[in-house]
Every structure is written in structure tokens, then in C-alpha cells.
Amino acid sequence: MTAQKRFKIMVVDDSVTNLKSAKMALREIGDIYTTLSANRMFELMETVQPDLILLDILMPEMSGLEAIKILKNSAIWQEIPVIFLTSVTGLNSELDGLSYGAVDYITKPFDERLLRKRVEIQLLILDQRQRLEKQGLELRNYNDNLRKMVEEETEKVIKLQDSVLDTVVDLVESRDDITGGHVSRTMRWLEIITNGLLESGEYASILGSWDIKLFIRSSRLHDVGKISIDDAILKKPAKLTNTEFDSMKAHTVIGASVIEKITLSLPQSNDHFLNHAKILALSHHEKWNGSGYPFGLSAYDIPLQGRLMAISDVFDALISKRPYKNAFSFQDASDIIIAGAGSHFDPILIETFKKTLSKFAAFLS
DSSP: OOTTOOEEEEEEOSOHHHHHHHHHHHTTTEEEEEESSHHHHHHHTTTOOOSEEEEESSOSSSOHHHHHHHHHTOTTTTTSOEEEEESOOSHHHHHHHHHTTOSEEEESSOOHHHHHHHHHHHHHHHHHHHHHHHHHHHHHHHHHHHHHHHHHHHHHHHHHHHHHHHHHHHHHHHHSGGGTTHHHHHHHHHHHHHHHHHHHTTTHHHHTTSOHHHHHHHGGGTTGGGGGSOHHHHTOSSOOOHHHHHHHHTHHHHHHHHHHHHHHHSOGGGGGGGHHHHHHHHHTTOOTTSOOSSSOOOGGGSOHHHHHHHHHHHHHHHHSOBTTBOOOOHHHHHHHHHHTBTTTBOHHHHHHHHHTHHHHHHHHO
């Protein structure tokens, strides 16, 4: 207990002699407030909030037991420790008193030295409790401030990541101007399917290890490899020849290489955010039956990222107008995607696609 701190101690007893004796014994360790009745104690406590109460049990009008019931049922006073003062002795009497919430039990007539020592012990306990509560509050405030700092730093990292993504995406779309809006739309389709997959519980062990928001944002780079495709091929207003299509296929490998270079230029703490992007760029044209590119992967050898992106990418291509084709209707595009289950697309993901079609339609309406 700190020497500078003086506690407020209230002594309640119907004996003036006992009040004087208690005040004399405790005058050096606190500010002492004395009163002859419990009723007067409650009146006094409207202006003075004591740190400790010494309460006589046998008093006229209101007993100490009645008074402590009121104290312990009060949100304001219930934490104030109470020491009972009584001339009634015996184990059962003490147990009854403590069962009402008292912290100690002192019999009268009391020895002043013993009274002082018992009060000092309770004030020490109170002081330590208050210190712990203060430290707990300080720790919570520290944790809150630390969490806020982490959130602010995380927001900075996200803004940096988005800046990198947006810059590269703008570059891609400025060259591939016939597919304007493709990146933002495929990101939306991917989000709908992924959320549907989360709700279904399928592939939960894989999705559980992902930062889903980061995965969705990373999809903006799935076509970044088109940066290196010749304009004559990229902007050709007709269907590509087989040779031209072979050149176009290279955008998957080129995209992964571009992302790898971006990764090497970032601080080590930020390079992981492009892991999804690299996988998406490389695998979104693989097909479930192994007839896709660049590696001809099949079924579960295709990363889940690529399997999800394949549906989003093809669906958007179907509903989009091209110089060499008109846009398919929503229904026709949906039917083509569903028909591709087990050949082009993961059958499990197609089931999710079917369950989320209303959300696709809502976005287009």
C-alpha cells in the first residue's frame, strides 16, 4: 500500500465509545468517517464513497446484516469491502456474517492494534486489486492502440497492394481495349462463386488457409500476361488463327513471369500477396479433362484458384460482345458453363455456380 494514498474508512456502530476507539486506532492510515446507524451511513454515502466499511451487526432500526444486503445489491456500492464488528462470538455467527459478503469479522471489544492490522490487510488487498484493475485497463488500452496501429499498417499495405494491382491492370486494359470491364466483372463472378463455395463447405480445408479478400483482389492480374502479346493478335477484329492462338496462349506463362518480377521488387513482407495472382495467371485456362493450357493439367492437379477463375473468365467471355461474335444471353451462357461440368470445369464448382446463378443475374440486371 503506497504511503501517499489515504483511504476513506467508514465506521458504523451504535456505541460512541467504539467509534472513538476505532477512529483513534485508524487515524494514521486513512480518513475516518463515523456514524451511529446504518441509516445515517447510507445518507453519508450519498456524498462520501468509502473504500472500506466497518459495520456493527447488532444495531437498532437497521442491523448490519440488513445493511450489507443493500450494499451488495447496489451497483455503486457492491464492491466496497465490509468488515463486520460484533460482540456475538462463535463459529456459526462468523460464518453467517461472511456468507453475506463480508471480508472479515472482528469481535468486540476489539484491541486497537489488532483492529488496525486487520484493516491494513484489507486495505492492502484493496490497493492491490485497484492496481491490477488499473494495469488491466492500461493493458486493454495498449492492446486497443496496438490493434489500431496494426490495422492502420495493414490498410497501408492493402493500399500499396491495390496500387500495384491497379497500375498493372490499367496497363493491360489499355492495350486489350476490346475487353473493357472484363477484369472488374470477372472479379465479381469469382467473388460470388467463392462465397457460394464457402457456404457449401466444399473444399473447406483449402479455402480455410486463404485470405479470401486477398484472393479476390489478386484475380485482377489473371490476364496480366497480355501485356506482351502483339497488338496485331491482341486487337485482331476476327477469330484468331491456330498460330495466333498459340501465341495468345503464352499470356499465361508470361503473366506468371511478370508477377514473379513484381514480387521480387516488393519488400519481403509484402511478396506473399501475389501468390494467388501468379497461380491464377498460370492456371485459369487449364481444363478439367486435361485439354487446356499451358500444361494440360487435369482434375485436381489444377489449382483450385485456376478452377474457380476458369468459370468466371469463360462466363464473362460468353456474355461479352467481341468483334468476331455477339454476346450470348445470360441463359445461353449459363447453359454452356453448366454443360462444361466434367470436361472444361470442376463438377463441384459447377454445382456451386448453379446455386449462385441468381446472384449473377442480379449483378447484370
